[in-house]
Amino acid sequence: MNIMLLGAPGAGKGTQSKYLIEKYGIPQISTGDILRAAVKEGTELGIKAKECMETGALVSDEIILGIMKDRLAEADCQNGFILDGFPRTIAQAEGLETMLNAMGKKLEKVIALAVEDSNLIDRLTGRRVCLACGGSFHMVYNKPKKDGICDYCGKELVQRKDDNVETVTNRLEVYKNQTAPLIDFYKARGVYFEVDGTKEIDSINADITSILERK
């Protein structure tokens, strides 16, 4: 099952991915998580990506496509994958299509999580994440079982540097201008589906599962 979760920052892609990993036994590939790990380790990739990430701009298509080419070739992607935060531009979507064609694969379903901007700012500024496993929580709407600790791996939860009001506003603008055009791109390919991302987490999960299990 090769799928992508599409949606603005804070729409719940990471949260829903965690459920899908468990249910279908396929990996989540989050370019944001890969980049954050690189920044933390201070690798060449991390040094290149850091500034863009801090301002909420996008890292170049060339860098992102390079990362994804290697990642999709790894053994754990053989039975499928959940793309989270990639592609984010039409050029990335075209690059992905070319890569998957060459591997004899295709993106089967793109599921968009629809949430309004006013809601997103609140979600992002109250978000706490785990830099070790990508787990994502909210101080009010999706509290971890133990304060400040990740439910999935037991590591510490932190606030992302780019989850402040100013950067969030910029990220939402970037989403509208550069990523939202993917909706028409995937509609044209007949693989686009949309769910209401403002419902309860379990209910959104049920909506996504029912789309995935449709023939």
Ligand code: AMP
């Ligand atoms: P995310 O965790 O998906 O919100 O991503 C955090 C930041 O990483 C974004 O604001 C971008 O700076 C960068 N980033 C993540 N994924 C991509 C991508 N597919 N293309 C370009 N930049 C990305």
